[in-house]
Amino acid sequence: MIEDNPYGFFARExxxxxxxxxxxxxRQVIHLGSFAKTCFPGAxxxxxxxxxxxxxxxxxxxxxxxxxxxxxxxxxxxxxxLSQAVIGGMLLRSDCRLREANAPARAHYAAxxxxxxxxxxxxxxxxxxxxxxxxxxxxxxxxxxxLHVPFTADEQAMERCAREHGVLWTPMAPFYPAGxxxxxxxxxxxxxxxxxIETGVAxxxxxxxxxxx
Amino acid sequence: MIEDNPYGFFARExxxxxxxxxxxxxRQVIHLGSFAKTCFPGAxxxxxxxxxxxxxxxxxxxxxxxxxxxxxxxxxxxxxxLSQAVIGGMLLRSDCRLREANAPARAHYAAxxxxxxxxxxxxxxxxxxxxxxxxxxxxxxxxxxxLHVPFTADEQAMERCAREHGVLWTPMAPFYPAGxxxxxxxxxxxxxxxxxIETGVAxxxxxxxxxxx
Numbered sequence: 451m452i453e454d455n456p457y458g459f460f461a462r463e464x465x466x467x468x469x470x471x472x473x474x475x476x477r478q479v480i481h482l483g484s485f486a487k488t489c490f491p492g493a494x495x496x497x498x499x500x501x502x503x504x505x506x507x508x509x510x511x512x513x514x515x516x517x518x519x520x521x522x523x524x525x526x527x528x529x530x531x532l533s534q535a536v537i538g539g540m541l542l543r544s545d546c547r548l549r550e551a552n553a554p555a556r557a558h559y560a561a562x563x564x565x566x567x568x569x570x571x572x573x574x575x576x577x578x579x580x581x582x583x584x585x586x587x588x589x590x591x592x593x594x595x596x597l598h599v600p601f602t603a604d605e606q607a608m609e610r611c612a613r614e615h616g617v618l619w620t621p622m623a624p625f626y627p628a629g630x631x632x633x634x635x636x637x638x639x640x641x642x643x644x645x646x647i648e649t650g651v652a653x654x655x656x657x658x659x660x661x662x663x
Numbered sequence: 664m665i666e667d668n669p670y671g672f673f674a675r676e677x678x679x680x681x682x683x684x685x686x687x688x689x690r691q692v693i694h695l696g697s698f699a700k701t702c703f704p705g706a707x708x709x710x711x712x713x714x715x716x717x718x719x720x721x722x723x724x725x726x727x728x729x730x731x732x733x734x735x736x737x738x739x740x741x742x743x744x745l746s747q748a749v750i751g752g753m754l755l756r757s758d759c760r761l762r763e764a765n766a767p768a769r770a771h772y773a774a775x776x777x778x779x780x781x782x783x784x785x786x787x788x789x790x791x792x793x794x795x796x797x798x799x800x801x802x803x804x805x806x807x808x809x810l811h812v813p814f815t816a817d818e819q820a821m822e823r824c825a826r827e828h829g830v831l832w833t834p835m836a837p838f839y840p841a842g843x844x845x846x847x848x849x850x851x852x853x854x855x856x857x858x859x860i861e862t863g864v865a866x867x868x869x870x871x872x873x874x875x876x
Contacts, residue, residue: 490744490745491744492741492743492744492745493743493744493745494707494739494740494741494742494743525738526707526739527707528705528707529707530705530706530707530743530745530746531703531704531705531706532703532705532706532743532745532746532749533743533745533746536745
């Protein structure tokens with residue numbers, strides 16, 4: 451099982467939840483983490499916990515992490531020394547406790563997600579929502595919500611929305627390599643103010659109504 | 664034709680030589696460059712000049728550089744913002760003239776290569792060289808020379824040399840994906856003083872004589 455956990459520190463409710471890896475008594479979980487969300491956007495630095503015993507090509511018993519490190523090294527040669535130094539310094543400064551260091555960021559994202567969900571509710575009340583065929587998820591954390599719409603949410607639709615309504619979103623179909631997601635779009639709240647989210651959802655609601663008719 | 668030019672500024676003789684790309688009137692050359700040698704080791708930042716017109720999958724005419732950028736984006740997602748900022752600052756500070764900015768580095772590498780070649784000549788004079796089956800190239804620049812030896816220069820030999828003689832080199836066979844290079848080893852002079860190179864070649868000569876017998 452692969453646990454991809456870049457947003458693990460950014461729950462809407464404060465406080466720690468155990469990772470799957472922390473519950474993994476039988477070494478069945480591979481845990482992926484990123485410093486790009488907790489420390490520095492574009493750091494291009496992450497980590498993997500892969501303590502599974504595997505057989506190397508030459509038959510020796512080794513750790514999956516060591517084999518992954520070799521593949522990483524063959525793919526990208528090495529990891530930027532500058533990013534490693536900056537992230538290393540941030541870890542030292544926070545006594546390696548990124549949850550505490552990210553408490554203000556967590557509160558910011560949680561408040562923004564609350565605004566987003568409240569504004570979606572306000573612009574698409576239940577009867578209207580059913581009539582249009584609009585729905586969304588209520589994520590327990592992170593930076594994003596996914597909106598299900600009654601039309602194809604592709605790059606052309608995204609361009610119309612940006613040009614005519616002044617709001618941007620991400621088409622979800624590219625996240626489904628085997629096909630799917632054509633009527634889903636992703637809303638991001640990471641670098642916005644509550645006021646900007648209010649404006650954005652109002653514009654988005656205009657766009658959805660225009661496309662649905 | 665692919666011109667891979669990370670060491671292009673580090674010729675043994677000062678002064679500029681034209682790149683193949685500069686002579687490329689017919690857009691047949693793809694030029695690769697790196698900022699890791701000229702600006703910052705481990706920057707993980709480079710560039711490609713690929714002004715060839717190609718057909719995109721959808722039949723549009725586009726530049727090879729744009730198609731390569733898409734592949735790059737799919738492989739590594741994006742390039743570290745921190746590295747880009749640092750390299751950008753260094754380019755601005757040197758008025759985008761990296762040849763001038765690297766003049767001291769060029770002189771350092773050129774002097775070190777001269778010491779390396781002089782010491783190889785001293786420890787392996789022509790008759791001795793022929794008897795042992797030792798030879799080397801005389802590079803016109805860069806950080807490296809390649810030594811041809813009369814035994815297999817693999818990782819085990821490298822370890823023996825490090826442990827018993829206190830000097831390190833790089834086996835060349837991994838640079839020949841289709842096989843070859845088993846009796847070649849690479850000597851690096853980039854971060855050494857002239858004195859260290861003298862010591863290193865003396866130790867290497869002991870190792871080569873021990874292995875050759």
